Amino acid sequence: MRTNTLPLWRLSIAVITLTVVSGCALWRDDDAQTVTAKSPLKPVAPRIDAIELEFYFVSRPIGDPLLGSSLWAELDQVSTLDASVLTALRRNGFQFGVAGSVLPRTLQAALGQSSHTQSFADEPGVQVSGGRHSHRSGEHQLFSTWPVYDSCEIEINKGGDTKVSSYETARCLFRVTPRRLQDGWVRVEFTPEVHHGENKMRHQAGEQQFELMPSQIVDTFYDQTFSVELNVGEIVVVSADGDNPSSLGHHFFRGGTTDNKMQRLLIVKVADMKELDGVRTELTR
Secondary structure, three states: OOOOOOOHHHHHHHHHHHHHHHHHHHOOHHHHHHOOOOOOOOOOOOEEEEEEEEEEEEEEEOOOHHHOHHHHHOOEOOOOOOHHHHHHHHHOOEEEEEEOOOOOHHHHHHOOOOOOOOOOOOOOOOEEEEEEEEEEOOOOEEEEOOOOEEEEEEEEEEOOEEEEEEEEEEEEEEEEEEEEEEOOEEEEEEEEEEEEEEEEEEEEEOOOOEEEEEEEEEEEOHHHOEEEEEEOOOEEEEEEOOOOOOEHHHHHHEEEEOOEEEEEEEEEEEEEEEEEEOOOOOOOO
16 A cells, blocks of 8 residues: 655655755854854953063172172083073173072172172272062063263174174163063073164064164174073073173173273072963953
8 A cells, every 4th residue: 555655765865955954054154244142251361471570780890809700600600502602602791690599698798788798899889779570471671781882882703703883872781581481480581782873763573563663773682692591589690701891791791981990790580470360351242
């Protein structure tokens, strides 16, 4: 006896066909604009690494024993930097060393924190200055190490070849950039720069694009960029090396009048690391 029932295989095909067609209809392009409601879920705000650095400058007369060989003997000058970077720093008159959270006695005395070691230099020109700055990981700050030179000539050694550069209205600065490695550890990067010439509107690299802002001409010495890895509480000390008064390091850290020749140390300490809540943004219609 015949019935009106479709064979099972035909019925299955019909069901599959209707499902596919109806599924496509749900996602037509002309229906996309109807999905406009806000998401009930708040987006997760990224956390921001805040690194607090303390910066100090110690200024004392050239020849003061507190800034001499005894200080550098107490600092760790062993470095994992590439040999070419260490050579470039030495040839251009820079040196640096690292100390733990317990400062060496000589450095304590230079900072005025100890009376164990006395300096023969008690002139008014002896100074200690500094402060604390908070940075995001990867955010740089510029630190001028010496007053502005009206004019100067600096010997720049690159790859063993020396070139004398003449500058007007020159400022010697370090671009200091801390980067978070892991909890309690920071890599602090130093890049020496000379800013010189007239301060006028120039295109500078901004956060997302080049921006027009007042600035001088900038000579950046990437071959002398160095970095150190510090735990919270540890410090790095940077200063001049050698006796060449025309070197880059000398212009960064030594100078003064004929009767009052001065030298400086730059001391950077990783004071703290924190995580800050990021700025939350909501989905809009």
